């Protein structure tokens with residue numbers, strides 16, 4: 284039955300009937316309340332009146348239909364896009380239950396379309412040809428660039444033609460290793476246009492991580508640039524690609540084309556290391572190609588992209604998204620969760636190397652014909668006011684970012700914000716990790732001038748788009764809560780045994796039944812897909828997150844329950860960091876746990892056991908950290924290395940992370956029962972070495 288999924292809806296209706304959701308202007312009730320769950324922030328009337336979903340009642344209507352008649356609800360929306368051929372029947376089919384056979388999800392199967400066509404050609408033809416698609420802000424302030432929808436289409440077509448000419452065909456993989464320059468969304472769209480499967484690798488990943496991904500997806504081409512400036516640093520990306528290609532060749536994967544964009548402001552081509560025959564300058568070849576390019580029409584279930592993400596084992600997972608469902612889902616979630624209107628100027632600070640940059644820098648907004656801002660640099664360069672300088676410069680109306688940035692700007696002080704008027708802002712967004720109530724209030728009061736609703740969007744690489752999110756203006760918010768499910772999403776909270784719990788409760792967050800944006804498999808490893816996501820709680824998709832539902836039905840995400848750490852909104856598997864550490868010749872064993880971190884949300888705390896006879900030193904500590912930077916990327920560098928002559932293990936040899944977490948957070952009187960350890964003395968020893 285679906286009745287339990289409406290309990291949250293009934294509860295907002297009750298609040299509304301009690302007159303609580305009406306003409307009250309936005310206020311933060313604040314500290315005097317007994318619990319943070321009682322703090323309600325009301326939308327102001329003026330905002331609600333113009334909102335796409337102006338009331339709980341409207342949401343209730345739409346939500347009910349979306350779960351009672353998903354096929355009808357989603358086909359109505361899908362019909363607004365261009366389909367060369369309409370999808371068949373059924374609109375979707377799924378097996379979500381591993382006990383009944385292989386997990387399988389399909390939406391709009393038989394429908395023939397192209398997401399690039401829907402992002403660009405469709406908007407150009409409907410009168411938006413001269414509308415700005417992308418404003419580009421470089422690392423160094425003072426200049427800018429932009430492309431209209433028509434110009435963007437032309438650039439995309441030129442690259443698509445080039446790739447086709449070089450033999451890239453439908454279904455081929457293309458690896459993109461680029462910073463936030465316009466060529467990054469251009470590259471994604473060009474792949475989509477010709478049916479190639481892009482795999483964007485965040486340009487903060489090391490050569491080894493890049494090589495690992497290249498070996499897994501075997502691309503025909505790698506697209507990169509020579510270098511990028513981030514803040515005052517120059518990062519030579521091409522050299523990282525060179526090293527990665529040497530590495531992947533060792534596994535027999537040879538890439539014979541590396542298209543390199545000359546990012547002049549960071550580095551001139553003369554200083555770039557070059558491999559004749561393999562490397563080609565983008566600017567020398569791409570502009571010579573025609574500015575129109577026929578679309579490769581694909582099935583709704585043909586793959587669109589692969590994006591690698593961390594799991595609880597060392598090997599990253601290639602999350603695979605297909606075309607039709609992803610298109611419909613990202614466009615719809617973008618529109619409603621940000622109350623998008625054609626006059627908006629939208630800026631998402633995420634990098635296209637992560638899922639947020641796929642769904643909500645590129646596809647979702649462009650499908651809506653939105654004007655987006657793409658920013659190359661660092662948010663605190665030249666100073667902590669940079670974001671608000673950009674907001675004022677482009678008159679940004681919707682600003683979507685991560686709690687880690689909010690907390691770091693909050694620490695730098697209000698003056699950096701209040702120096703700028705920020706009058707254009709009307710909606711704020713948050714993603715990547717739970718936003719703590721105090722950061723929420725600062726974001727709301729100081730950045731948003733107490734007038735902009737905050738969409739705290741809970742979702743994952745795997746979900747493709749928003750799952751639990753506020754709809755601005757529809758209902759009161761609670762600082763720190765992602766509020767209620769998006770249309771078509773049926774979250775459930777289950778206990779350890781996998782039984783659904785109703786009403787006010789805490790447990791594991793799962794989802795019942797599919798939604799169009801769901802990932803369809805892990806590339807080349809459908810078994811791991813089933814084991815990781817569908818076997819833990821049969822009948823459901825398991826998110827890996829813990830969650831609480833309060834008395835009013837609001838959802839509060841409480842963080843990962845697996846061996847994944849969330850550092851500044853980046854997902855890092857403890858096993859990946861451990862394997863990087865033990866690849867250091869002087870490290871015998873490593874155990875990594877997450878600790879609370881004021882700005883990053885979580886920090887990385889590594890316990891290391893050295894090879895017999897090797898003394899622990901400051902130099903060795905640095906070289907261990909260096910190893911992780913080299914193997915994964917700077918963002919995964921441990922914040923603290925703790926020398927551990929021995930690790931707390933059970934008699935069967937399993938490391939007891941629970942104890943390590945307590946030692947790492949110095950909660951030494953909460954160590955619990957240590958009597959089952961093979962050697963209980965190691966705990967005392969670790970405590971004694973804590974501050975070495």
Ligand code: 6R9
Pocket residue numbers: 592637638639713714715716717718739740741742743744745765826827828840842843849852853854
């Ligand atoms: C979109 C994205 C997914 C994990 C997810 C959860 C955490 C993301 C959140 C949030 C609380 C939010 N997460 N958004 N937790 N509130 N609004 O970040 O994807 O990189 O795959 O990470 O991030 O733990 O499971 P991804």
